Amino acid sequence: MAFQLSLVLAEMVAIGLNDVDSVSLAGFASGFSVVDKSWQQIASMGSDGYVTESMILHVNAASHDAIAANLTVLADKVRQVQEQYGAGNWRFVFLRSQTAYETNARQAHVRSIVLGKMDSTIGDTFDQDERILSLPITIERGPWETLLAASITTTAINQLGGIYDAASAVVGDLPARVHKLSLNAADTVEAWVGLRGSRFGIPTVFTGVFGWAAVAFSTAGNTGTDTTTVADGTAYGGNRLNCNFGSVVTMTRRAHTNFIRLGVSTGEYAGSFLVLVRAKCSDGATTSYVRLMTGIADTLAAYTLSSHEPVKVSSTNWKLYPLGILNTQLQITGGDLGKTGIGIEAERTAGSGALHFDVLGLVPYSEGLIYARMPGTKVIFLSLLSPVGERLVEDTVRSSFGYSQFVPLAPGASRLVYFGQSDTGVGLSDTDIVDLAYYPRWAMLRGAE
Structure with a gap:
């Protein structure tokens, strides 16, 4: 297959990208051909993957008018790159390439195009051969990606x-x-x-949902201040944790667990997770706030947990609430993730009802x-x-x-x-x-x- 290099305007739709038009930069298919060895690709290893590369184009056509028309098409791509940052615009410019012996084509989003000084736009080369010997072009592009x-x-x-x-x-x-x-x-x-x-491990052994009633440290059904396990057919696993705020209504720990208690292969749970809880209040007059705790947990009495930001819970329906990010690698003790701790604090700010919570959700984040x-x-x-x-x-x-x-x-x-x-x-x-x-x-x- 012949070497391919082109600038493509593509329109973004739900299924992907549809080509609108293109200009070839190789083999004079559009009047341009990249000069051999003038394009030195840079690996996209920076923070956002964008790199700035330059190349030199030969410009050739049957007449000066044809050269002008081709240059206008190239200038259109410069304008389209600038326009793609307009609000609501869903057309974007890509640099598309495929080497002679590369199985699949690739393309990279173009963030900017700068055209340099043209060589030989006067004299015999231009007047008799209808050719511009060099047109420098500088392109800022993102990483290579698939076309589909x-x-x-x-x-x-x-x-x-x-x-x-x-x-x-x-x-x-x-x-x-x-x-x-x-x-x-x-x-x-x-x-x-x-x-x-x-x-971070074997993906097929990962699960992200657990029942608080099953995994929380407890003694005689008590998991924390004013919090006990209660049977509930609407709760995950058939049981929920019930915090009645009977003795302490202010923010304090109501339950906690660790990865050993989750019953998982702890070596497969490195990384970061968004922690969710499913919770509700027992009546519409009650308002509570729930707060994630993370750190180290060994037993019901032995733990070192730090608090995140509180989240309001006032609905009487079971709802999911994102509580914060857990990075298990920050909690490693002796190379073991098992004692990574997750806790729930809660307070009641209005009403006299209870807080119910049942699901501990871990959404992979990394x-x-x-x-x-x-x-x-x-x-x-x-x-x-x-x-x-x-x-x-x-x-x-x-x-x-x-x-x-x-x-x-x-x-x-x-x-x-x-x-x-x-x-x-x-x-x-x-x-x-x-x-x-x-x-x-x-x-x-x-x-x-």
Whole structure:
């Protein structure tokens, strides 16, 4: 296959990118040909992966008018690069390339193009040969990525820590660029999608949902101040923790656990996690605040835990609440993650009712995370992330817009962990179908991947 190099204007749509037009920089297909050995590629190893490269183009055509027309097309690409940072613009410029013996083409988002001084626009070379001997061009581009988005589409999975193993792990040697999250859901307004790979352990043994009543340190059913285990058919595992604030209504520890108590292979739980809790109040007049604690925990009485920021809980429906980030590697004692501690503090600021909580959720954070939220009762339909970081979250009729966050997907990520809920909360049997699309990335060449 002949060497390919071109600048491509592509339009972003839900399924990926559609080419709008292009100008070739090789073999005079568009009147330009990159000078041999003038383009020296730089590995995309910086913090955002963008690098600045230069090359020299030969310009040739059948007439000066044709040269002018080709230069106008090239100048259009400079203008289009500048326009792609306009609000609401969904057209972007990419540098596309494929070596003579590279199996797959690759492309990189272009952040800027600068044209240099043209050589020989007067004299015999230009007048008789209709040729410009050199046109320097400097391009700032991102990492190389695939032309088509890869995807992970789940079956119906539970909204409380449902898992799905992709047919193949994320490829590439740089974190993949997230393109889209869409849900086949009836009423989901908030969703967390985490990815787990081989970086911190065996992904297929990872689970992200536990019942507080089953894992909390306890004695005679008591897990902390004013907090006991209570049977509840609506709770995860059939039991919840019930904090009645009978003796202490101010903020204090109500329950804690560690990774040994979770009953998992602790060596597979290195990394960072967004910690969720499912909680509710016993009546509508009660308002409570819940706070995550992290650190070291050995027993019910022996622990060293630090507090995070409080989160308000006032609904009488079971709802998921994000409490903060747990980095297990910060808590390693003697190389063992097992005593990494997770705790819950709570206070009551209004009313006389109790706080109920049951689910401890761990959403993988280090190897990829997608969060989406719609306002009110609007249902999440589509969440898009553009190559320049613009975010769009739409409902099913595209009449309302929400909020999203993205963490790039690490190479090797393969297990998807999902939490979601409607505006009224989440039940034990609620499910969604998750569709995640992304672009694998490379620092240098793509090759056969």
